[in-house]
Amino acid sequence: MPSQEQSRPQRRDDEPADAPEPTPASPEASARKEALDDDIDSMLDEIDGVLESNAEEFVRGFVQKGGQ
């Protein structure tokens, strides 16, 4: 299999627009959820920065010979 640079799918900004809107929660809950989402985004961004760039090759290269 040719080793190819893993291209990361883009964020799903193009989700169908006609999906039903979730029922709005209280403003405090919405703010909390936004903060939570921001935190997860920033964590994923940080981890993106250290991930091995070619996932397929990385997984293929990790081969063990057994153990106890």
Added chain:
Amino acid sequence: MTVRRVMGVETEYGISVPGDPGANPMVLSGHVVNAYASTHGVRSGRAAWDYADEAPLRDARGFEMGRGVADPSQLTDVEDPTLANVVLTNGARLYVDHAHPEYSSPEVTTPRDAVRWDRAGELVMLESVRRLAASPGEPGVNLYKNNTDGKGASYGTHENYLMRRETPFAEVVRHLIPFFVARQAMCGSGRVGIGQDSRTAGYQLSQRADFFEVEVGLETTLKRPIINTRDEPHAVADLYRRLHVIIGDANHGDVANLLKLGTTSLVLAMVEDGAVGRDLTLDKPVATLHAISHDPTLRTTATLRDGRTLTAVQLLWEYFHAAASYLEQRGHTAADDPDTAEVMGLWESVLTRLERDPMECAADLDWVAKLSLLEGYRERDGLSWGDPRLRAIDIQWSDVRPEKGLFHRLRERGRITRLVEDPLVADAVTQPPTDTRAWFRGKCLEKFAPQIAAASWDSVIFDVPGRHALQRVPMLEPLRGTQAHVGEIMDRSPDVVTLLRELDAAAG
């Protein structure tokens, strides 16, 4: 009853050379051990292992396997000059086991210390990786604290618990099998891929579950059993047996690791005292082990021989309540023993949250923390479970380098509960526990390495200048050789001759 007992953790690390899947893991593992040994002035092979008291084919069921019918991998008691082996000043053993570098922690007496000295092993491996990366001519080696390559190979993380010899082994088997089948809900490290070779896409609780094929047996590398019967106590055999547990995953998180050691120790204490109570024998333990691991919703039930069906969490509640009432009957209070109180408190809290919503344990349990990260990616990038990125994240999760290992990144971000602070772990890289014979072993290596011909869990052998015969100091009692016991003698002995003379005099 208490969580306290002599225990330890052995961890085999996954090893690879980036870009070279055909690299020889035995040779590489030797490089890892030698790199660490030479940094610390311990010559590998100098302080060799003393195999005199080893008996890997002795079976707890009362017989011994013949050497002729054993798999060569079971003959762990013969010296292989090509394989590196050192004893460290913290009392641990660092060596090549099969095709992996292995760190066997020194004996400790509490789950907290087990966590501390197990994490010290991660720093030992990290130092080797750094040193090899900086050495011209050496291949860059990566090490992983995980238990499978996802392609059909598995390697172990073993716990050892010293227990009373008089306890009938059949009782150990009866009560521990259901416990081990359920325990993965707390202590699994999480794995992308179902089946030994990951042929089905998905996520499961445990790295090891799919590699277990029978209920009871002596082997550790084939036909892996839920209960291993190796009867090699490394201690006074009439008094103790060493329960060798091969079914655990390597844990990164302090809480999961503490619970693994602490709850198992409590269940063993109840078995020793005949206090487990209800019989939780399962109808099909091996199949149930797999089924529970394959269901991160934790809804899968186990069928008991008495017909009841319980989830893994409900099974664990049975053990928890038995332990709680046993402690209460004994009038046990938190002030008596903070270690036991800590384990019971965390155990109850984790089970409560797992029952409500497993994701509430993302800071405490390895499999939940990993799943939470993977779900973040799946949602953001629309990835299916078969996506190689998720498998890559699973491997990189356990890279020992803090800048690359994803678990370490999460802990640095404050998303993982710490029970043992970093300076204590750093200290444990060179310092032995003070309250077991590991203290004597480690201090001997620290002070007298050039005069030590060999060592093992239960002996130190000195090559004393001016004496023809080697001098072997047996240490069959794990709770002797402590700092309290021989600290003064060690302090006032400038050389080995004095040390041996003083030990003789003290023994009377």
